[in-house]
Amino acid sequence: MTHKNPLPHNNKQSQLVMAARRDQELREQSYRGQALKMYPWVCGRCTREFTHKNLAELTVHHRNHNHDDNPADGSNWELLCLYCHDNEHSRYEETRFAGVQSRKPSTPTVTHNPFADLKSLLNAKK
Template identity: 50%
Template sequence: MARENRSQRKHTPREQALKLFPWICAHCGREFDGKKLSQLTVHHKDHNHQNNPPDGSNWELLCLYCHDNEHQRNQVADTPDTAPTSQPQDRPSTFTPFAHLAALLKRPTSPT
C-alpha cells in the first residue's frame, strides 16, 4: 500500500521541473548536479504559485542567487517612488574624468 501512495502522490512543481528541464540556471547558466542540485529552485514566471501547468510553461529553474535577485527586482518595481521630489532625477552629470588627460600626457618624464 505504501507504494501506491507514493506513486499516486502529486509531484511538487520543483520535482516536475527537474524532470522537464536541464539542471541549469535559466539566468546565469550555472550547471547543477549531485549535492549542489538543492541550490536550484523553481521560479514561477508570472509570480503566481497556483499557476502550475503540467508542461512547465510558467516555470524556470533558477539558482538561489538569481531567484533572490528576481524577487528583489519585483519588490523594488512594486514599491512606490520614495525619492524626494525636490531633486531632479534626470540631471546630467558634469564630471569629466579625462578633462586634463592631454596635459598629463605632455608632461616631460624625469631621467632615471
C-alpha cells in the same frame, strides 16, 4: 465556576496551519519534481550547472510570480540558482515599490524663502 479550555481551539487552529503547510510542501515538491524532470539542471540566468550534489541550490521560479499557477507543461516555471532567484524577486519588489511611489502625490512646492531679503539686510548693516 467552569472555564472553557482554550486548548481545543488552539489545537484545531494548529492542525489547520500544519495541514496548510503540509499541502504547500506537497505542491512545491510536486512542481519542483516536475520542473527538475522537464528542464536541464542549469540556472536560466547565470547558466551555472547543477548535479545531484548541489541540486538543493537550484530553485523553481514562477515567471508570473504566482506560486499557485503551476501548469503541467511548465510554462510558468524556470530553474534559477538561489542567487539569481533572490535577485529576480528583489527586482520584482523594487518594481512594485517604484510603482507605488510614482502614484504618490508630488512633494509640495516650497513657497517660503528664508533668504529672500538677505541682500537688503546685509546692505542695511553697512
